[in-house]
Amino acid sequence: MSLPDVLRDLLTTPGPSGREAAAANVWRAHAEKFAEVEKDTFGSSVARVAGTSTATGTSSGTAEGGVPSLAIVGHIDEIGLIVTHIDDKGFLRIASVGGQDPQQLVGQRVRILARDGEVRGVIGKKPIHLIEADERSRAAKIKELTIDIGAADKADALEVVRVGDVAVIDAEPIELRQGRFASRSMDNRIGSFVAYETARLVAEAGGAPGEVMGWAVTQEETGLAGAATTAHRVRPDIAVAVDVTFASDHPGVDVNDIGEHPLGSGPVIERGTPLHPWVTDALIETAEAEGIPHTLSATGRATGTDADAIQIAADGIATAVVSVPLRYMHSVVETAQVEDILNTAKLLAAFAQRLSADVDLLR
Known part of the structure; x- marks a missing residue:
């Protein structure tokens, strides 16, 4: 399975924290082909795909009382x-x-x-x-x-x-066996690509019941600033932070410490203290219904992702984390499997289609 052209463009464009403009411009240029795209003073980007539902009356915990809006969030910066x-x-x-x-x-x-x-x-x-x-x-x-x-x-x-x-x-992506690629900046051009690809899949399907947004936010690696400011400004009803997590199938890794998430096992859905239980459970149910391979991880404290800033923005946002297994994190040879990346976008696009006005996010 080949590396998607958009992801290759993102991986080969430099954009360390605080200087993400070139990579953000690449992301926006692709997203503008199907969505309404906006940017802000922090350099973060939002691609909006309008919802199709006219439901207005029964949902709890949403801004308009209708189908919840959904943000898929990946950070565009790299180390x-x-x-x-x-x-x-x-x-x-x-x-x-x-x-x-x-x-x-x-x-x-x-x-x-x-x-x-x-x-x-x-x-x-x-x-x-x-x-x-x-x-x-x-x-x-x-x-x-x-x-x-x-x-x-x-x-x-x-x-x-x-x-x-x-x-x-200075390192270009290289193709390995079994649909696997190595590159710098997989963390987290993968997440920003999944945010883009989820919004694209929803647009291609003619929309989802609620508004779906892809976010490419800045400065995650140095303090989650882009996620915090974008969440405060946009205030979605639901957010899913997409990042990478430690693959468990290479030497020196103990599955007793991090769980079992080998390359090829699909998206990793996180469960735990800071994450909204309804959103997390709904993601798991979606994966099961769609036959998308996945694994689970657990945390009893902060996730170390943009979710930590988003969930406490404004008066609180129902937030989840979905990750892609990655070998050799924060190195020049970060390695991931393309199928895992595409399955993560498919999961989130399917989740968007399952949202309705009777969702109750209050707890």
Whole structure:
């Protein structure tokens, strides 16, 4: 199964937290083909597909007393790097944007998003021949790493980059076996793609009873800001945050800690303390009715996703989490299975079609 063109476009467009504009523009351009699209000062995007129902009277816990509006939420940002200092020799000192493992950075090529366009560089490290024996087993620290853009000195480097420029690892998606792909930024271009694809499927079907929205929100990796501001502004009746979760089928992972969610097992529906039980149960019932493979996960505290900000926005929003299994999270080789991604969108589109005016979200 090939990688969808829209997802490939998203994966290959850089957009670390706070600098998501290029990736957001790609998302909007595709969504504008079937939906009414809007953006805000945080850079978040909303694609609206109007509902078809005229029901107005019996639903509890909805804004208009009719069929609940539904938001499918994926964050458009990715982890990255930021330039903190340029030394006299023209090397760029860096810090992390989001959760970086420094071991993943050594020896990587990077794309720096500079004022006049992209600048290419590499993250170098002292050759092993020059590393003392007692240093070889010590993990690198990000403050010890630098980006080399080939500059002659600081003045030369300052002609093309400046402090505060951000960067991402330079890596194209690669196809593996069994419909699996590896790429940087799967977390969470997958979620923003599912938000897009769910809205597209609903539009293709002529709409759903209630309004369905795809959201591509910003700055999840650094504090959930885009989800919080969009939820406060839009105030849907129901929201489903779509993110990635830890696949359980690669070495070093203990299913007793994270549950069993191998690649190919479909969307992961989360149950737990911060999540609305009716929405969660309805998602499970939809998956069962539609024959969509899925697994369950559980949490007794915050989810670590945009759901944590959405569920407490305004006077509270009925929120759920659905995730896609992912290997090697927050690395340059994040790996997922296309079928899982498409099944997640199918599940959410089918869920949208099952909503009606007699839904009671109050508890």
